Amino acid sequence: MNRILAILTIDSDNLPKNFQEIVKHEQEIIAEWKAKGIVEHLYLRETKNGAVLIFKDRDEMQVKKLMEELPLYQLKKSIEYYALIQQF
Numbered sequence: 001m002n003r004i005l006a007i008l009t010i011d012s013d014n015l016p017k018n019f020q021e022i023v024k025h026e027q028e029i030i031a032e033w034k035a036k037g038i039v040e041h042l043y044l045r046e047t048k049n050g051a052v053l054i055f056k057d058r059d060e061m062q063v064k065k066l067m068e069e070l071p072l073y074q075l076k077k078s079i080e081y082y083a084l085i086q087q088f
Contacts (some may be wrong), residue, residue, distance in 0.1 A: 001086070002083065002085070003053065003054055003083075003085075004059070004060055004063040004081060004084065005053070005055075005082040005083075006048075006052070006053045006054075006055065006067055006079065006081055007050065007079065007082075008051050008053070008067070008070075008072065008073070008076060008078075008079050009045075009049055009078045009079070010049055010050050010072055010075045010076060011075055011076070011077040012049045013016045015075065019052065020073045022033075027071050029069065029070060030053075035067050037056060038058065039053055039054065039055055040054045040056040042054075048075075050077075053067075054061045063081060065085040067079065
């Protein structure tokens with residue numbers, strides 16, 4: 001089972017006025033992805049400027065396309081992707 005780690009950093013210096021609405025929509029999408037088994041884990045960054053998502057059974061290109069669907073993607077400062085191998 002492959003995993004892709006996506007680290008999203010948002011531009012917290014330039015947040016729109018409707019930021020809370022954007023976050024709510026983001027949470028709805030992530031909840032749907034979790035229910036479908038697309039996202040295994042979501043971690044909010046302690047600095048409150050982004051999140052770390054672990055995608056399950058997707059390749060990097062699929063994950064990049066999924067990330068582009070997220071409302072907060074439009075506010076991104078940077079995004080990094082890492083393929084992970086689970087060690088037993």
